[in-house]
Amino acid sequence: MTKFFKKNIRKVRYITGIVSVTLIVISLAALAVRGLNWGLDFTGGMLTEVSVDQSLTNVELLKVIKPAYGESASVTHAGQEGRWLIRYAIPKKGVKEPSMTQTLSKISNNVKVVSTSMVGSQVGKSMVNQGGLALITSLLCILGYLCFRFEWRLATGSLMALLHDVVLVLGFFAITQMQFDLTTFAAVLAILGYSLNDSIIVSDRIRELLVARQRDTIKTINDDAVIATFSRTMVTSGTTLLTVAALWLMGGQALQGFSTAMFIGILSGTWSSISIGTVLPEWFKLEPKHYLPVEVDAAP
Incomplete structure (x- = not known):
């Protein structure tokens, strides 16, 4: 060579x-x-940390999150079993989105919202x-x-x-x-x-x-x-x-x-x-x- x-x-x-x-x-x-x-770091958006059943995977979570919060939504593991970070766009004025607990309860029996923060567009x-x-x-x-x-x-x-x-x-x-x-x-x-x-x-x-x-x-x-x-x-x-x-x-x-x-x-x-x-x-x-x-x- x-x-x-x-x-x-x-x-x-x-x-x-x-x-x-x-x-x-x-x-x-x-x-x-x-x-x-x-990414949402530049465009602004919502960041929610949730705790759900440990058996759930990233793919299963995205199947219920994207229809509710848009195709730009993403899910990353938070480091602990059953803990996930969900990023999604800030809802437009006059548009009411379902709560995170309501959305995830379709696939999980134990849903807990740990924290929610917002990055503004400015x-x-x-x-x-x-x-x-x-x-x-x-x-x-x-x-x-x-x-x-x-x-x-x-x-x-x-x-x-x-x-x-x-x-x-x-x-x-x-x-x-x-x-x-x-x-x-x-x-x-x-x-x-x-x-x-x-x-x-x-x-x-x-x-x-x-x-x-x-x-x-x-x-x-x-x-x-x-x-x-x-x-x-x-x-x-x-x-x-x-x-x-x-x-x-x-x-x-x-x-x-x-x-x-x-x-x-x-x-x-x-x-x-x-x-x-x-x-x-x-x-x-x-x-x-x-x-x-x-x-x-x-x-x-």
């Missing part, structure tokens, strides 16, 4: 680059057509604004760092790799219409940091080789830089994916969005640093002279 990768590294970089561009187009189209399925809008501001601020700080550390041709590749990872995650949630809540948004911010680290490792190696091997073409240097960092990338990505898999298996529905976003982000971050992070500098004609010291004319 390693010999095949080394022999065909340039084909791998270009093929993954084409795949990345295709997935970006699909993701942007999905975001434009379908949009994100915002709070949800504020979270959307604050979340967008946090994302933009993060990208601007990353852009400033990349411009300071790398020449603009190399920095552009790293920045576009970051945007690629975020767009792919958002596109997946738009296509599947999984709920996009605060935990998922936290995963998007975590993906930015993870992907940035991967891109910097590859870009730093490219910069070193540009100075050390000035006669080689940028294509050859990019190939060797990816090969030199490939084992480190696989070890880092593999161990991180094991952690995310544990969250997905053991975290339950409450962490499903977070673990799903992280899983996609880690995979896309790994190949985007190999494809976009190296192909774009080639398109922009990155050369060794861009990292060589500028000669100063000492003549009077």
Whole structure:
């Protein structure tokens, strides 16, 4: 496998680059057509914790809750047997919904409403604004760092790799219409940091080789830089994916969005640093002279 990768590294970089561009187009189209399925953290809604028969499952609860409270209603396990968290939209004015006890008594003999809280729509809008501001601020700080550390041709590749990872995650949630809540948004911010680290490792190696091997073409240097960092990338990505898999298996529905976003982000971050992070500098004609010291004319 390693010999095949080394022999065909340039084909791998270009093929993954084409795949990345295709997935970006699909993701942007999905975001434009379908949009994100915002969770109640952003839209506002009701959160009710109930205690019912321990034998009931998530599917059985949704069968009676969705007809009464709408298709956006969701049910997550509260941690104890028979305890569930039910999220649903705030009822419109003039619309009277059945009580939670009345609804659940159809399938449970022991129904107890433990607590009920409300997230207003104004709070949800504020979270959307604050979340967008946090994302933009993060990208601007990353852009400033990349411009300071790398020449603009190399920095552009790293920045576009970051945007690629975020767009792919958002596109997946738009296509599947999984709920996009605060935990998922936290995963998007975590993906930015993870992907940035991967891109910097590859870009730093490219910069070193540009100075050390000035006669080689940028294509050859990019190939060797990816090969030199490939084992480190696989070890880092593999161990991180094991952690995310544990969250997905053991975290339950409450962490499903977070673990799903992280899983996609880690995979896309790994190949985007190999494809976009190296192909774009080639398109922009990155050369060794861009990292060589500028000669100063000492003549009077």
